[in-house]
Amino acid sequence: MKPRTRWEAVCTVDDLVPESGIAVWTEEGPVAVFYLPHRLPALFAISHTDPFSGANVLARGITGDLKGEPVVASPLYKQHFSLLTGVCLEDDTVRVKTYPVLLDGNQIRLEVRANQRESIAA
Amino acid sequence: MSKKTLIVVGNGMVGHHFLEQFCASPAAADFEIIVFGEEKQLAYDRVHLSEYFGGSSHADLAMGTLEWYTEQGIQLHLNEQVTGINRENRTLETPRGSYRYDELVLATGSYPFVPPIKGNDRPHCLVYRTLDDLDAIRASSEGARTGVVVGGGLLGLEAANALKSLGLEAHVVEFAPRLMPVQLDADGGALLRHKIEELGVQVHTEKATTAITEGEDARLRMNFSDESFLETDLIVFSAGIRPQDALARASGLEIGERGGIVIDNHCTTSDPHVHAIGECALWEQKIFGLVAPGYTMARTLSSALNGDRDTAFTGADMSTKLKLLGVDVGSIGDAHAQTPGARNIRFNDEQAGHYRRMVISEDGKTLLGAILVGDNSHYDTLLQYALNGITLPENPETLILPESQGGAPALGPDALPETASICSCHNVTKGDICGAIDAGCSDLGSVKAETKASTGCGGCTALLKNVVDSELEKRGVEVSKDLCEHFPYSRQELFHLVKVNGIRTFRTLISQHGKGHGCDICKPAVASILATCWNEHILATDHVPLQDTNDTFMANMQKNGTYSIVPRIPGGEITPDKLIVLGEVAKEYDLYTKITGGQRVDLFGATLSQLPEIWEKLIAAGFETGHAYGKSLRTVKSCVGNTWCRYGVQDSVGMAIRLEDRYKGLRAPHKVKMAVSGCTRECAEAQSKDFGVIATENGWNLYVCGNGGMRPRHADLFATDLSDEELIRTIDRVVMFYVRTADRLQRTSVWMENLEGGLEYLKQVVLEDSLGIGAELEEHMEGIVGTYQCEWKTAVEDPEKRKRFREFVNAPSQCDPVQEWTVERGQRRPVLESA
Ligand SMILES: Cc1cc2nc3c(=O)[nH]c(=O)nc-3n(C[C@H](O)[C@H](O)[C@H](O)COP(=O)(O)OP(=O)(O)OC[C@H]3O[C@@H](n4cnc5c(N)ncnc54)[C@H](O)[C@@H]3O)c2cc1C
Ligand code: SF4
Ligand code: SF4
Ligand code: FES
Numbered sequence: 001m002k003p004r005t006r007w008e009a010v011c012t013v014d015d016l017v018p019e020s021g022i023a024v025w026t027e028e029g030p031v032a033v034f035y036l037p038h039r040l041p042a043l044f045a046i047s048h049t050d051p052f053s054g055a056n057v058l059a060r061g062i063t064g065d066l067k068g069e070p071v072v073a074s075p076l077y078k079q080h081f082s083l084l085t086g087v088c089l090e091d092d093t094v095r096v097k098t099y100p101v102l103l104d105g106n107q108i109r110l111e112v113r114a115n116q117r118e119s120i121a122a
Numbered sequence: 123m124s125k126k127t128l129i130v131v132g133n134g135m136v137g138h139h140f141l142e143q144f145c146a147s148p149a150a151a152d153f154e155i156i157v158f159g160e161e162k163q164l165a166y167d168r169v170h171l172s173e174y175f176g177g178s179s180h181a182d183l184a185m186g187t188l189e190w191y192t193e194q195g196i197q198l199h200l201n202e203q204v205t206g207i208n209r210e211n212r213t214l215e216t217p218r219g220s221y222r223y224d225e226l227v228l229a230t231g232s233y234p235f236v237p238p239i240k241g242n243d244r245p246h247c248l249v250y251r252t253l254d255d256l257d258a259i260r261a262s263s264e265g266a267r268t269g270v271v272v273g274g275g276l277l278g279l280e281a282a283n284a285l286k287s288l289g290l291e292a293h294v295v296e297f298a299p300r301l302m303p304v305q306l307d308a309d310g311g312a313l314l315r316h317k318i319e320e321l322g323v324q325v326h327t328e329k330a331t332t333a334i335t336e337g338e339d340a341r342l343r344m345n346f347s348d349e350s351f352l353e354t355d356l357i358v359f360s361a362g363i364r365p366q367d368a369l370a371r372a373s374g375l376e377i378g379e380r381g382g383i384v385i386d387n388h389c390t391t392s393d394p395h396v397h398a399i400g401e402c403a404l405w406e407q408k409i410f411g412l413v414a415p416g417y418t419m420a421r422t423l424s425s426a427l428n429g430d431r432d433t434a435f436t437g438a439d440m441s442t443k444l445k446l447l448g449v450d451v452g453s454i455g456d457a458h459a460q461t462p463g464a465r466n467i468r469f470n471d472e473q474a475g476h477y478r479r480m481v482i483s484e485d486g487k488t489l490l491g492a493i494l495v496g497d498n499s500h501y502d503t504l505l506q507y508a509l510n511g512i513t514l515p516e517n518p519e520t521l522i523l524p525e526s527q528g529g530a531p532a533l534g535p536d537a538l539p540e541t542a543s544i545c546s547c548h549n550v551t552k553g554d555i556c557g558a559i560d561a562g563c564s565d566l567g568s569v570k571a572e573t574k575a576s577t578g579c580g581g582c583t584a585l586l587k588n589v590v591d592s593e594l595e596k597r598g599v600e601v602s603k604d605l606c607e608h609f610p611y612s613r614q615e616l617f618h619l620v621k622v623n624g625i626r627t628f629r630t631l632i633s634q635h636g637k638g639h640g641c642d643i644c645k646p647a648v649a650s651i652l653a654t655c656w657n658e659h660i661l662a663t664d665h666v667p668l669q670d671t672n673d674t675f676m677a678n679m680q681k682n683g684t685y686s687i688v689p690r691i692p693g694g695e696i697t698p699d700k701l702i703v704l705g706e707v708a709k710e711y712d713l714y715t716k717i718t719g720g721q722r723v724d725l726f727g728a729t730l731s732q733l734p735e736i737w738e739k740l741i742a743a744g745f746e747t748g749h750a751y752g753k754s755l756r757t758v759k760s761c762v763g764n765t766w767c768r769y770g771v772q773d774s775v776g777m778a779i780r781l782e783d784r785y786k787g788l789r790a791p792h793k794v795k796m797a798v799s800g801c802t803r804e805c806a807e808a809q810s811k812d813f814g815v816i817a818t819e820n821g822w823n824l825y826v827c828g829n830g831g832m833r834p835r836h837a838d839l840f841a842t843d844l845s846d847e848e849l850i851r852t853i854d855r856v857v858m859f860y861v862r863t864a865d866r867l868q869r870t871s872v873w874m875e876n877l878e879g880g881l882e883y884l885k886q887v888v889l890e891d892s893l894g895i896g897a898e899l900e901e902h903m904e905g906i907v908g909t910y911q912c913e914w915k916t917a918v919e920d921p922e923k924r925k926r927f928r929e930f931v932n933a934p935s936q937c938d939p940v941q942e943w944t945v946e947r948g949q950r951r952p953v954l955e956s957a
Contacts, residue, residue, distance in 0.1 A: 015931040019667035038639060055683030056938050060671040060730075064641030066607065073642035073681055075671035080642075122335035 007097035007109040008100065016108070021059035021072065023048045028112045031099055032059030034083055036070060045084035045110050050074045051088070058096070124357075125154045126224035128427075129214065131204045131369065133159030135168055136400030138185045145194045155196045156221060161252055162201040164188065169413055174256050175284050181839070182882070183253075198764040207373040209393055216440070225395055225427065228383060230366040232401040234410070236359045237272070239332030246341050246356040250281040251363075259358065266355030268340060270294075272331065274301040276663070279446040282323050285358065286447070293324045293352065296359075300327060305453035306444060309470060310495045313477045317496065324354070365402045365409055378404040387434035388426040389419050397423050409886035410438055414546040414750040414866065439509060439546060439766065443494075443501045448496035453510045456481055456491035464490055469522045471618030478522040487513050492522075502585045508954045510542045535589040535842075543580040544589055545575035552589055559593050566590050567875035571833060574667035595851040607864060609636040613791060613866040617651050626656055627664045646670045647866040650753055653789035654861050654906070663722045666926070672751035675927065676913055677733055680726060682952040683938065685733060687713070687725040689740050690752035690786060693760045693778035693798075694721030703743040707736055708928040714949045720757030720795070722748060727950060729930045729938060737914045747914040749787060755794045758782040759807070763800030763817070770800035772817030777846070778806075781815070785857065787910045788903075791864040791873075794857070795830075812870040813853055818842070822849045826856055826884070827874035835871040838881050841889060851900060855888045 010024040016035040024031050030048035048056045053076045061072040063083070070083040080089040081096055088094040100111040128135050128144075141157065144150055159165070166183040174183065188307045199216070206215040213222050234249040236242055239748065246262050249255050260504065263269065269285035273280045274296030285292040294301070300311030301318070315325050330347040337343040340353040351606050365382040376384040376392035382404025383391055390397050400416040401409065412864045415438030425433040441454040459466055463484030470477050475749060481491035489507040494500060500522055505515060507521070517519070538544075542555035550573045558572040569590050570576055576586045600605040611630070614633070625631045630649050632640055640648075649668035672678050675684035689704070703725050708715045711732055713725040728736055737747075749755060761776030764770030778798040785794070796817040797808035807830075808814030812826035828837025841852055864873040877883060886892040930936050942953040 011931045015925075017666060017926070020410070022931050023929065025930040025936045029939070030930065031286075036639070040763070045309075053681060055681065057671070057679065057683040060679070062610075062642035062645050062670065063639075063667065065639045066641060071638075076681065077643065078684075078746060095586065 005111050006114045007104070008044040008112050009104070009107045009109050011024065011108050012106050013103070013108065014106075015038075019063060021061065021063065023056065023059040024110075026110060026112050030056045031110060032072070033101065033110070034059075034063055034070075034072060036063060039070060043101045044047050044070065044105060045101040046072070046083060047082060047096040047098075050076055051080060051094050051095070051096055052077050070099060086093075127222060128155050128225045128227065129221060129223040130152040130157045130227045130229060131214070132154070132229035132231055132366075132400070132402070133157050133198070133200065133414050134229060134231045134400065136166035136231070136420050137227070139230060139417045140399060140420035140424060141191075141196065143187070143421050144427065145196070147424055147428050148512065149424075149428040150194075153225070155194070156223075157191075157196055157198050158202050158204050158216060159198070159200045160203040163252070163253055164191075164198075166253065168251075171250075171253070171256065172280055172284050175287050178882070180253060184245065190608060204369060207369055207396075209373050209375075209396065212395065216255075223395075226392075226397065228370060228396065228402055229274060230402045232363040232365050232409075234359060235362045235364045237331070237361050239331050239334060241342075242359070244334055245341065247334065247356050248356060250277060250284070250358050250360050256284075256419055259284070259356070260288065262356045263290055266290055266341070266509070268293065268354045269356045269358065270344065270352060270354040271358045271360055273360035273362065274298070274325065274758075275301060275325065275360065276442070276446070277305060277363075278358075280319070281358045281360050282318075283447045285356075286321075288635075290355075291324075292322075293326065294318075295324070295329045295331065295352070295353065296327045297330055298327065301325065302451065302453075304571060305451070305457060306493055306495065307458065307479065309468070310477050310479065310493045313470075313472075313475060313495045314446075314449060314451060315942065317475060318447055321447050321449075323447065349527045359575045363401065363936035364409055365404065367402055370396075370398065370402075380408060382409050382622040387422075387436065388431065388434055389423040390426070397426075397896070399423055405435060405437065408437070410440065411545060412438075412442070414438060414584050415440075418568065419551060439543075441505055443498055443505075445498075445665060450494065450496055452492070452494035452498045452501040452504075454492040454505050455489075456503070457493045459491065459492050463757070467519050467522065469519070471524075476524075480518060480805065482514065482518055482524055486518065488517070489514055489518070496673055498678065506538055506542055506585075510539055512537070512539075519807055520645075535585075535592040538589070544586055545573075547582075548574040548577065550575040555586070555589055559590070559597065564594065565876075567872045567874070569834060571835070602640070605647060605785055606641055608632060608638045608640050609646050609663065611635065613647055613651070613868075614678060614863050616648065617655075617862055620648075620651050620655050622668050626652065626748060628652070628668050640668075642670075643866070646673070646753075649673070650789045650791065653714065670940070673729060675733060676747060676751055677728065678751050680952075684727050684729055684952075686750070687728055687733070687736060687740075688718070688722060688748040689745035690748040691722040692781070692782040692786075693758055693775045695760075695775055695779065698741060701743065703740070703745075709740050712950050718757075721759050722757060724750070727931060727952075729942075730927050731934070734924050738918045741912070741915050741918065746786070746912040753789060753792050754789050754790065755782070755785040755796070758785075759795075759796075759797040759811070760807035761800050763798075767800055767805075769803055770817065771819055772800055772822065774798040774815075774817055777815060777817075777822070777849075780846075780849070781809075781813075781853070784907055785853075787913075788857065788861070788906055790857070790861050792867050792869045793872065810834060811837065813837075813856070815849065821845050824852055825850060828870055829868040831872035833871070835875075840881070840885065852888060854903040855899045856884065857897055858903050859884070859887060859895075877929065 009027055018035055018037045019097050021032045031045050032048040034044040036042050048090040050057050057075050061075045068094050070081040073080050086096040086098040102109050127431050148878050163180050165185045182377045202216050204214050204216050208474050234251050248259050269290040270293045272284045272295050274294045282292045282294050331344050332347050333345045335343050337353040341355045344352045367377055367381055367383050370383040371377050383398040383402055384407050385403045389399050395663045399419040419435050422433050422435040443452040459481045464481050467480045476496040479493040488511050492504045538552050542552045544550050544552055554573050558569050563569045563572050576583045645668040649665055677687055708725050713727050716724050718724045722798055731885050758778040758781045760774045763774030795811045795812040797806040797811045799806040799808045800817050808816050809825050810830040814828055814837045816823045822844045823842045825837035828842045829835040860870055944953050
């Protein structure tokens with residue numbers, strides 16, 4: 001059974017930096033949101049935590065594409081993570097969590113797991 | 123235990139190589155080393171002697187430096203000839219004294235043979251072996267019109283070229299019926315002669331000189347046995363060399379019938395405490411007149427003196443490849459087919475001027491020797507077949523046929539065995555090269571530095587490059603010059619595109635000249651190019667996403683995601699008040715504080731959101747960004763100089779501050795470090811920097827392209843006794859030339875190693891302005907100086923830019939949850955993960 005989720009508003013369009021990432025705080029912890037205006041879709045969200053160092057830094061990596069796949073490079077040890085799947089291109093046994101993301105008017109929303117209280121309330 | 127004494131007689135190429143090897147070995151610690159050299163110069167590269175006429179100085183040809191000898195504790199006596207050896211007492215004599223030895227190494231080389239012709243001692247009768255000889259030839263060429271070389275061998279032809287380059291009409295007189303009789307056969311010799319005559323050198327074969335008398339139309343007249351004669355203004359004898367064995371002979375050591383000090387497989391003579399290496403040594407009745415076998419002897423002897431009896435000298439390959447007067451000549455192994463049963467394959471294209479001969483074994487399986495004239499492109503392949511005994515293809519003639527006639531392509535580096543010798547000068551095999559690459563060398567320059575391959579005669583350069591490229595490719599290293607999959611250009615080419623087309627954004631560049639969306643390789647590279655070309659703030663909206671995190675946030679990211687802050691402290695000079703501010707800020711934010719190697723203070727552990735606040739305080743106190751995060755000028759280290767130091771001859775701190783203020787903020791392919799020392803004692807270690815400045819009585823000496831760090835490189839002396847203004851102008855030019863032509867992430871040291879033409883070329887471009895771009899380079903630098911801004915000042919003053927420094931854009935008060943700290947030695951540091 002799919003766990004209950006909700007679309008959490010994390011920031012507005014003005015907070016985004018084109019071709020780059022920003023970090024937001026969610027109920028699930030830190031998430032990196034990337035805005036690549038020259039692609040469709042243009043928004044991507046993956047965990048902000050670099051699995052190789054444990055540091056919260058992925059939003060500060062350089063974005064780009066490798067063989068067509070949108071990626072971000074960790075600013076610490078430079079591994080690339082797919083923005084579509086979260087898989088590390090250098091070591092496919094490592095993968096960061098990805099989050100569905102949508103633009104709702106001026107709001108950026110992420111689909112995160114609903115916490116206990118909310119799921120009861122719903 | 124008192125040290126033993128090792129004396130080396132002869133400071134030539136082989137003697138020097140021996141010292142390099144020996145001093146790096148354990149046994150060096152047991153010996154006091156004394157070296158005698160008859161020549162007044164420190165050992166130099168005799169192989170490239172002729173370049174002395176092309177403008178190279180002794181310094182360019184020198185094989186080592188006086189500093190090196192001093193560092194090694196070697197007592198060096200130049201211009202002091204050893205005149206006798208007393209083996210019983212183990213002493214030797216020079217005009218200046220008597221010296222005791224425990225071990226003696228003779229590396230006396232050879233001397234040019236001058237045939238016993240009447241009149242051979244007249245003025246303007248010269249030889250071609252040493253720098254002094256060349257000075258004499260140059261002096262004699264003043265007012266001369268023609269010059270004759272006696273001897274049509276390898277050295278003779280080189281001497282003829284030298285005469286030609288001095289503006290003389292050059293003749294070669296050879297006793298044998300053809301040129302280079304040792305290396306070439308009749309057809310090859312004939313072709314070479316034809317080519318050389320086309321170049322204006324007149325060749326006279328089968329001429330025996332009987333006497334040299336006074337000339338009528340010129341200074342001298344050479345009379346030949348066939349009654350003919352030739353008038354000339356000077357004569358250079360190059361009729362072969364003889365081993366310099368006089369000392370050994372007089373002291374009763376065993377000498378070969380035709381000269382040469384007899385040695386065994388460990389380079390020891392008939393006296394167990396006397397050794398001989400290089401051209402003076404005779405091994406199994408053979409003298410080796412090339413530098414590579416001498417180097418092998420030097421290595422063998424060094425091993426033997428370290429107690430290693432397994433390493434033995436077992437002869438050497440005498441194959442040669444050269445360009446004589448611009449004509450390719452190659453000779454490999456048994457070129458004259460003296461092996462019983464040997465068979466020949468010849469290819470002779472008189473039209474194109476190419477001659478090739480292969481000597482193959484009776485069973486047709488192995489290559490024994492070869493001769494090439496006119497085109498050496500087959501040399502490397504043939505040599506590898508011969509040296510490694512690689513089985514020949516079924517139709518061996520394809521190896522020397524032109525490709526249009528079914529010729530086989532060159533032997534790929536893949537086909538070579540691990541044991542294949544790639545560089546014979548330094549005894550580097552393919553296996554050694556693979557080892558260097560596996561140990562981390564990732565380009566030609568670093569392989570050269572690591573293995574020394576191709577730093578001797580240079581003959582193996584092309585082969586080495588092929589092997590390195592192929593091995594890198596095998597390991598998945600991109601060898602193509604393409605920056606990455608998005609741009610089919612090198613950094614230098616992109617620089618050019620940006621500059622010429624006035625491109626100001628990454629988007630424009632990639633849409634016009636690349637493909638895709640870019641990556642972490644090309645984006646920072648282009649950012650740095652744009653910054654150099656247009657010097658806009660690196661946080662301008664278009665540039666932000668291009669930068670490495672360190673550049674984006676103008677601080678160095680540390681392992682836990684926090685940053686360090688390094689304010690600029692030009693020349694390492696700081697007032698107490700500013701020092702107090704640093705302390706106060708560090709205390710307020712609980713920053714770990716450490717003095718760096720570049721004479722400044724590093725503050726660690728600031729979070730993203732603290733950066734602008736901290737900088738606001740630092741800027742208010744008069745600090746500027748130190749660019750510790752950027753590919754740009756880091757620090758200009760300095761010693762205290764003549765303001766305080768009793769040895770100082772110039773104000774090194776003042777100059778360091780001036781340089782730091784000038785070059786700060788310049789974006790380059792990689793970081794750039796500088797240093798200024800106030801006198802030759804060099805307390806600022808300037809020679810390990812990209813740009814090192816050392817004060818002299820008359821101004822400044824400039825050293826360039828040094829490096830500390832992972833792969834140290836001693837900087838090269840570039841210019842001497844410069845005034846302040848000259849110094850800055852010279853650095854301006856070198857810096858900008860580097861910025862324009864270097865590859866991405868290429869330090870100046872590697873750039874220099876890969877620069878075609880090397881130091882000489884750089885000197886021409888910068889000091890002689892050979893490309894005519896000097897003014898442009900200076901102007902470009904001037905423009906950058908004029909538009910300098912402290913990036914942090916601009917950033918803290920701009921609310922939009924400050925927005926970037928929010929840890930979590932939706933939760934300003936949320937602090938980063940994984941950052942755990944502990945306290946050590948009174949300061950905070952991150953908790954290390956138990957790995
Ligand atoms: C023009 C030219 C071009 C060459 N081209 C090539 C080439 O392309 N490839 C190649 O492999 N080789 C080449 N060679 C040969 C190469 O230079 C020699 O093989 C090499 O220099 C031999 O080194 P060595 O140390 O044995 O002798 P040297 O370099 O000659 O050194 C011997 C030194 O000992 C000193 N000495 C002698 N007697 C005494 C004494 N009693 N007391 C103190 N000092 C003494 C001499 O003055 C000399 O400096 C060339 C040589 C010349 C001249
Ligand atoms: S380099 Fe010279 S001037 Fe500078 S501190 Fe050392 S001794 Fe003094
Ligand atoms: S030497 Fe190594 S550990 Fe030390 S600062 Fe440099 S990269 Fe870091
Ligand atoms: S063979 Fe002489 S430098 Fe390599």
